[in-house]
Amino acid sequence: MTQRSPLVSYRDASIAYGREAPALTGVSFEVGQGDAVALLGPNGAGKSTLLQSLLGLLPTTGTAEVLGTTPGARASEVGYLPQSTHIDPDFPVSLGQVVMMGRYRRLGLFRWPGAADREVVRRAIETVGLTDLAKTTFGELSGGQRQRALLARALATEPKLILLDEPFNGLDRTNRDALIATLLRLRETGVGIVVSTHDLELAHEVCSHVLLLNGRQIAGGPISEALTDTALAAAFSGTSADTEAHGGAHGTLCAPGGDDADEHERARV
Numbered sequence: 675m676t677q678r679s680p681l682v683s684y685r686d687a688s689i690a691y692g693r694e695a696p697a698l699t700g701v702s703f704e705v706g707q708g709d710a711v712a713l714l715g716p717n718g719a720g721k722s723t724l725l726q727s728l729l730g731l732l733p734t735t736g737t738a739e740v741l742g743t744t745p746g747a748r749a750s751e752v753g754y755l756p757q758s759t760h761i762d763p764d765f766p767v768s769l770g771q772v773v774m775m776g777r778y779r780r781l782g783l784f785r786w787p788g789a790a791d792r793e794v795v796r797r798a799i800e801t802v803g804l805t806d807l808a809k810t811t812f813g814e815l816s817g818g819q820r821q822r823a824l825l826a827r828a829l830a831t832e833p834k835l836i837l838l839d840e841p842f843n844g845l846d847r848t849n850r851d852a853l854i855a856t857l858l859r860l861r862e863t864g865v866g867i868v869v870s871t872h873d874l875e876l877a878h879e880v881c882s883h884v885l886l887l888n889g890r891q892i893a894g895g896p897i898s899e900a901l902t903d904t905a906l907a908a909a910f911s912g913t914s915a916d917t918e919a920h921g922g923a924h925g926t927l928c929a930p931g932g933d934d935a936d937e938h939e940r941a942r943v
């Protein structure tokens with residue numbers, strides 16, 4: 675893959691769960707270095723399905739390439755932040771150790787981490803702004819801090835591409851701002867991002883591109899062109915009257931940010 679090749683290239687891709695009819699069809703998009711693509715759509719639209727496909731976990735027909743090859747083939751270079759985690763908060767493991775777990779994906783289980791690996795882990799924790807809490811037990815962190823710690827764990831693999839499944843759900847303003855700053859920094863370093871979200875404000879703040887989904891791709895492209903009220907109405911059929919009532923292009927459902935998670939609900943679609 676050359677430097678200029680896209681990190682992700684999908685052309686008319688369909689994704690199915692086993693032998694069932696495809697959950698998502700007609701997906702065509704690219705992610706270049708430093709691009710961030712917001713996946714928007716109602717519940718059940720196929721956002722998580724597309725992320726699973728990018729991870730190589732679901733059968734995908736059509737053209738589907740991640741890092742120049744079949745999805746899943748270069749899994750250690752793709753970071754993933756799932757909607758929920760299985761780390762038991764009572765398990766006595768520090769934030770730093772959780773992030774080092776991510777590094778083991780890159781090292782393999784049988785290589786002992788060296789100074790360079792510890793430095794990568796330190797930087798990952800610094801990137802998410804949790805250096806002061808590196809020795810704190812994971813269970814003692816707030817929900818938002820845990821989310822940032824898990825992003826640091828994903829960053830410890832030094833991914834070229836990072837996939838995030840609704841990472842902003844329930845975050846307070848401080849953690850939300852920290853996560854946004856982290857994602858913007860990652861974009862500057864050339865990392866590609868695909869993030870599923872219900873949050874239009876976030877899409878505008880973080881993302882360069884958008885895919886509107888509802889069982890199929892409704893629209894896609896640069897956010898300033900593709901995120902129109904018409905496209906939103908088509909994707910969120912049933913809420914189109916509301917959407918139109920708020921008028922204007924470029925995601926005018928966005929509400930100004932508030933100081934707590936409740937206020938963000940107003941910007942959710």
Ligand SMILES: Nc1ncnc2c1ncn2[C@@H]1O[C@H](COP(=O)(O)OP(=O)(O)OP(=O)(O)O)[C@@H](O)[C@H]1O
Nearest residue numbers: 691694697715716717718719720721722723724870
């Ligand atoms: N494990 C599964 N087996 C079969 N079908 C599934 C499975 N998981 C999801 N689906 C179906 O795939 C479709 C897309 O679901 P998906 O979870 O990708 O939507 P989503 O956009 O991520 O929704 P949400 O915003 O609620 O997370 C839905 O019809 C859903 O029922």
